[in-house]
Amino acid sequence: xxxxxxxxxxxxxxxxxxxxxxxxxxxxxxxxxxxxxxxxxxxxxxxxxxxxxxxxxxxxxxxxxxxxxxxxxxxxxxxxxxxxxxxxxxxxxxxxxxxxxxxxxxxxxxxxxxxxxxxxxxxxxxxxxxxxxxxxxxxxxxxxxxxxxxxxxxxxxxxxxxxxxxxxxx
Amino acid sequence: xxxxxxxxxxxxxxxxxxxxxxxxxxxxxxxxxxxxxxxxxxxxxxxxxxxxxxxxxxxxxxxxxxxxxxxxxxxxxxxxxxxxxxxxxxxxxxxxxxxxxxxxxxxxxxxxxxxxxxxxxxxxxxxxxxxxxxxxxxxxxxxxxxxxxxxxxxxxxxxxxxxxxxxxxxxxxxxxxxxxxxxxxxxxxxxxxxxxxxxxxxxxxxxxxxxxxxxxxxxxxxxxxxxxxxxxxxxxxxxxxxxxxxxxxxxxxxxxxxxxxxxxxxxxxxxxxxxxxxxxxxxxxxxxxxxxxxxxxxxxxxxxxxxxxxxxxxxxxxxxxxxxxxxxxxxxxxxxxxxxxxxxxxxxxxxxxxxxxxxxxxxxxxxxxxxxxxxxxxxxxxxxxxxxxxxxxxxxxxxxxxxxxxxxxxxxxxxxxxxxxxxxxxxxxxxxxxxxxxxxxxxxxxxxxxxxxxxxxxxxxxxxxxxxxxxxxxxxxxxxxxxxxxxxxxxxxxxxxxxxxxxxxxxxxxxxxxxxxxxxxxxxxxxxxxxxxxxxxxxxxxxxxxxxxxxxx
Ligand SMILES: Cc1ncc(C[n+]2csc(CCOP(=O)(O)OP(=O)(O)O)c2C)c(N)n1
Ligand SMILES: [Mg+2]
Numbered sequence: 148x149x150x151x152x153x154x155x156x157x158x159x160x161x162x163x164x165x166x167x168x169x170x171x172x173x174x175x176x177x178x179x180x181x182x183x184x185x186x187x188x189x190x191x192x193x194x195x196x197x198x199x200x201x202x203x204x205x206x207x208x209x210x211x212x213x214x215x216x217x218x219x220x221x222x223x224x225x226x227x228x229x230x231x232x233x234x235x236x237x238x239x240x241x242x243x244x245x246x247x248x249x250x251x252x253x254x255x256x257x258x259x260x261x262x263x264x265x266x267x268x269x270x271x272x273x274x275x276x277x278x279x280x281x282x283x284x285x286x287x288x289x290x291x292x293x294x295x296x297x298x299x300x301x302x303x304x305x306x307x308x309x310x311x312x313x314x315x316x317x
Numbered sequence: 318x319x320x321x322x323x324x325x326x327x328x329x330x331x332x333x334x335x336x337x338x339x340x341x342x343x344x345x346x347x348x349x350x351x352x353x354x355x356x357x358x359x360x361x362x363x364x365x366x367x368x369x370x371x372x373x374x375x376x377x378x379x380x381x382x383x384x385x386x387x388x389x390x391x392x393x394x395x396x397x398x399x400x401x402x403x404x405x406x407x408x409x410x411x412x413x414x415x416x417x418x419x420x421x422x423x424x425x426x427x428x429x430x431x432x433x434x435x436x437x438x439x440x441x442x443x444x445x446x447x448x449x450x451x452x453x454x455x456x457x458x459x460x461x462x463x464x465x466x467x468x469x470x471x472x473x474x475x476x477x478x479x480x481x482x483x484x485x486x487x488x489x490x491x492x493x494x495x496x497x498x499x500x501x502x503x504x505x506x507x508x509x510x511x512x513x514x515x516x517x518x519x520x521x522x523x524x525x526x527x528x529x530x531x532x533x534x535x536x537x538x539x540x541x542x543x544x545x546x547x548x549x550x551x552x553x554x555x556x557x558x559x560x561x562x563x564x565x566x567x568x569x570x571x572x573x574x575x576x577x578x579x580x581x582x583x584x585x586x587x588x589x590x591x592x593x594x595x596x597x598x599x600x601x602x603x604x605x606x607x608x609x610x611x612x613x614x615x616x617x618x619x620x621x622x623x624x625x626x627x628x629x630x631x632x633x634x635x636x637x638x639x640x641x642x643x644x645x646x647x648x649x650x651x652x653x654x655x656x657x658x659x660x661x662x663x664x665x666x667x668x669x670x671x672x673x674x675x676x677x678x679x680x681x682x683x684x685x686x687x688x689x690x691x692x693x694x695x696x697x698x699x700x701x702x703x704x705x706x707x708x709x710x711x712x713x714x715x716x717x718x719x720x721x722x723x724x725x726x727x728x729x730x731x732x733x734x735x736x737x738x739x740x741x742x743x744x745x746x747x748x749x750x751x752x753x754x755x756x757x758x759x760x761x762x763x764x765x766x767x768x769x770x771x772x773x774x775x776x777x778x779x780x781x782x783x784x785x786x787x788x789x790x791x792x793x794x795x796x797x798x799x800x801x802x803x804x805x806x807x808x809x810x811x812x813x814x815x816x817x818x819x820x821x822x823x824x825x826x827x828x829x830x831x832x833x834x835x836x837x838x839x840x841x842x843x844x845x846x847x848x849x850x851x852x853x854x855x856x857x858x859x860x861x862x863x864x865x866x867x868x869x870x
Contacts, residue, residue, distance in 0.1 A: 157497060160446075165438060172439050202624065209621035215443045215463060218497040310496065 343389025345416030370400020375734030406724025442470030467500025528555030529593015699755030729758025
């Protein structure tokens with residue numbers, strides 16, 4: 148089963164290597180990992196999507212906790228959360244098919260962010276299902292280049308993954 | 318007053334109560350060595366940085382205090398790696414200080430630059446690269462805190478040369494503030510009550526004690542637990558000394574080369590109380606057949622060890638000593654039943670044994686060492702058959718008297734670790750039980766022992782084989798002894814060349830007198846015991862087999 152972990156880490160050099168190294172050396176499967184600053188400049192936040200059974204997840208969490216730079220871990224999978232990904236797609240677009248592509252872009256509430264002589268660049272955000280769908284729809288036109296960010300996720304409502312609020316502490 | 322980074326390092330080590338450090342100089346640690354020159358810190362110059370790491374490790378295991386080693390950048394730092402990994406696998410508090418190229422040269426493949434924090438990432442509990450002299454004292458404070466608390470382990474601090482030269486005001490912090498590092502020390506009350514219930518209901522309890530008992534200085538509490546629950550006690554290799562092997566409830570070591578009584582007791586028990594142990598494959602053998610009828614209570618300070626290899630009924634995360642103290646307070650005295658008798662009968666029926674045939678046997682050498690030292694020595698080992706015989710045939714009664722590389726199994730560990738142990742515990746007789754192969758891996762440390770007159774005794778069980786590997790080749794590879802027939806120098810002459818005392822013993826009757834002479838010499842000694850070449854370590858559980866199915870013994 149896939150789990151989404153929200154992980155707060157010290158914004159120290161090498162912290163990404165520590166986390167990534169832990170996953171590879173212990174043979175855990177990362178589906179995606181994103182990292183960026185938070186409201187607190189000393190703290191970064193990672194969103195890690197990892198697959199494994201309950202026992203694997205328990206080990207992943209415990210081993211992550213052993214890293215001195217890891218401050219807090221929330222497995223948000225079974226809670227209500229919002230998750231988003233962003234994708235940029237450069238798609239082949241002769242004048243003859245541009246209208247059709249623009250229709251697809253509209254349906255997905257995506258955006259055209261660049262126009263080349265024979266290409267269009269499309270930006271789309273959404274959950275994983277939506278991103279997969281937009282990619283699939285554009286496939287027939289020929290995808291020249293594609294980049295996705297990986298997931299970021301946040302709990303809904305009054306629950307937090309932050310160091311100031313310990314209601315969700317584990 | 319402002320101090321240089323190098324002076325801050327020395328002062329900080331002194332603040333931590335460090336008395337001895339083991340090291341080797343080089344270009345990037347020149348400022349540190351300059352500060353050492355007229356400091357009161359005792360520095361031991363080893364002959365190879367691996368020796369420094371193992372010596373610091375042996376010092377730590379013998380004393381319970383953190384060991385400190387120091388090396389220059391690049392090759393000096395990489396030479397520490399095996400020593401750091403050894404300490405990591407056995408949860409030894411070790412501080413490794415390494416010099417590094419100046420900050421502005423980092424990342425440019427500068428002369429003697431090695432990314433040692435990257436290299437040691439998976440074999441340290443934590444590591445630091447200090448890039449600002451103002452962070453230095455705090456970093457050292459944090460390093461000692463991390464190395465010595467929770468589940469101890471090695472911490473490396475990489476210090477660029479310019480940081481050692483830069484000056485700042487020195488104030489050693491009195492507190493650490495690491496929001497991501499808060500080991501759980503006190504056991505959960507509910508789980509402790511659950512343990513009490515399981516113990517009350519158990520008919521056939523066994524205590525399985527590991528290195529965590531030694532690390533948390535919990536031998537007395539373990540003793541009390543054993544007596545309250547009347548449980549037979551088995552220890553792992555790392556747990557040796559945590560419970561007196563002379564006690565009627567002791568069944569000795571379990572696992573691959575464990576006693577039959579220990580392996581049978583674990584296989585038949587209905588409650589296994591695992592204390593500071595981690596269900597290593599050398600202990601459990603085939604997992605589904607390990608303690609198959611038992612409920613399991615697992616006490617460990619490292620939550621990640623619980624549930625890692627086996628399913629546990631009652632997990633208790635916490636410092637072993639604190640948890641046992643609380644648990645003991647809640648326990649009522651249990652009464653012996655038919656179970657304790659049964660275990661005693663196994664003990665009687667299946668003692669460790671070997672055949673005497675006139676040729677000098679390694680087992681009898683260990684027995685002689687036990688007799689001559691009254692079981693009071695600190696026994697350090699190399700790796701291989703020598704290590705297993707040392708574990709089996711000496712009866713350990715106190716923690717920190719058996720020092721061995723368990724998790725990593727590092728040949729070459731013994732001599733430098735013995736030197737470190739002797740530095741830390743100068744009043745104890747320290748004997749490195751060695752193999753002829755292993756001793757050649759760090760033999761250069763004889764020079765260190767002689768230079769500082771550190772009277773360690775190296776007892777080589779010389780079979781002219783990489784004996785443990787040969788044993789596997791004999792049993793599992795049809796006696797095809799591929800590259801295990803190893804030669805060595807004349808160890809007596811070698812000892813003499815180093816300025817140590819060298820002796821050779823070929824007969825049983827000379828073992829005792831030679832040992833006596835070695836102890837009385839009060840200087841470094843090598844005794845070359847020429848033993849039966851193809852002696853094997855028994856009993857033996859074939860790898861991946863169930864532990865109650867043992868070969869030999
Ligand atoms: C550094 C290192 N290299 C290789 C091994 C694999 N190994 C384990 S035991 C052993 C043989 C040790 O020979 P010796 O020191 O003579 O001890 P004996 O088994 O003969 O007592 C070897 C090669 C090891 N444990 N460590
Ligand atoms: Mg040998």
